[in-house]
Amino acid sequence: MNEQELIRMDNLIKVFKKNFFSRKSSDVVALDGVSLLLNKGEILGIIGESGCGKTTLAKLLLGLLKPDSGTITFANLKNAEYDVRKPVVQVIFQDPYDSLSHLMTIEEIVAEPCIIKHGEAYDADKVCKALESVGLTPTDEYLNKYPHTLSGGQRQRVAIARAIVTEPDIIIADEPISMLDASIGVDILNLLLDMNEKMGVTFLFITHDIAAAAYICDNIAVMKEGKVVEYGTRKQIISGCRHKYTCTLLSAARGENAVI
Numbered sequence: 001m002n003e004q005e006l007i008r009m010d011n012l013i014k015v016f017k018k019n020f021f022s023r024k025s026s027d028v029v030a031l032d033g034v035s036l037l038l039n040k041g042e043i044l045g046i047i048g049e050s051g052c053g054k055t056t057l058a059k060l061l062l063g064l065l066k067p068d069s070g071t072i073t074f075a076n077l078k079n080a081e082y083d084v085r086k087p088v089v090q091v092i093f094q095d096p097y098d099s100l101s102h103l104m105t106i107e108e109i110v111a112e113p114c115i116i117k118h119g120e121a122y123d124a125d126k127v128c129k130a131l132e133s134v135g136l137t138p139t140d141e142y143l144n145k146y147p148h149t150l151s152g153g154q155r156q157r158v159a160i161a162r163a164i165v166t167e168p169d170i171i172i173a174d175e176p177i178s179m180l181d182a183s184i185g186v187d188i189l190n191l192l193l194d195m196n197e198k199m200g201v202t203f204l205f206i207t208h209d210i211a212a213a214a215y216i217c218d219n220i221a222v223m224k225e226g227k228v229v230e231y232g233t234r235k236q237i238i239s240g241c242r243h244k245y246t247c248t249l250l251s252a253a254r255g256e257n258a259v260i
């Protein structure tokens with residue numbers, strides 16, 4: 001792998017077997033030979049409709065699921081001394097109402113990854129810096145609050161602060177704006193862009209929204225039924241789509257959105 005590569009995914013296959021409790025009538029091929037590269041400092045968009053395998057791919061990268069075949073190779077990680085993936089790859093989930101513990105203060109939530117990584121002691125300054133970097137200032141006003149006292153956008157900012165506090169190599173953002181009002185969603189996209197540009201954070205940005213991907217991604221992989229059907233730079237995808245499915249997504253988005 002060259003020194004710009006952070007993750008190389010080679011021919012990943014993941015099948016969920018039909019079982020007694022399954023409502024599906026047959027096995028589900030969630031990933032069907034996915035090969036992708038994630039480069040340092042890049043925002044790579046994974047886009048596709050519900051059920052195309054986006055979250056399964058994220059779970060494989062997080063080590064929450066194992067592929068049936070294929071390989072994931074991590075390289076050039078600044079956290080390489082940690083031989084587990086979790087401190088290296090952090091995640092922001094879709095639902096800011098569900099992803100934060102209701103029993104923990106904002107300080108405890110943001111500090112938790114540091115505690116997991118370093119043991120009980122954590123650097124309170126780091127927690128404050130993380131909150132500052134997501135615009136939750138003055139930090140004193142947030143540290144002792146509980147998530148239920150914050151708006152959806154503020155909660156998602158807490159989730160982002162939690163993700164960046166350990167300075168991970170990669171953040172997987174799994175539909176981070178889909179549950180937010182449009183204008184708050186744009187604020188969160190701008191925040192991710194800012195973190196990418198100023199802090200060099202690498203993102204895997206998972207979305208069903210091609211307009212959101214067009215707004216922040218450097219490169220975009222379009223998935224359908226477990227396969228990457230098209231891959232290219234944002235410009236190639238937006239102005240020169242080749243696969244019928246990508247073109248359909250674009251024309252549907254253009255119908256409701258003048259931006260792309």
Ligand SMILES: Nc1ncnc2c1ncn2[C@@H]1O[C@H](COP(=O)(O)OP(=O)(O)OP(=O)(O)O)[C@@H](O)[C@H]1O
Pocket residue numbers: 016017028029030048049050051052053054055056057208
């Ligand atoms: N644990 C599981 N057991 C059985 N089938 C599963 C499991 N997880 C996912 N699937 C199936 O695998 C396929 C891909 O699911 P996945 O969650 O990766 O899709 P997705 O693109 O992230 O969808 P969404 O946008 O709705 O979250 C779907 O058909 C889903 O029903």
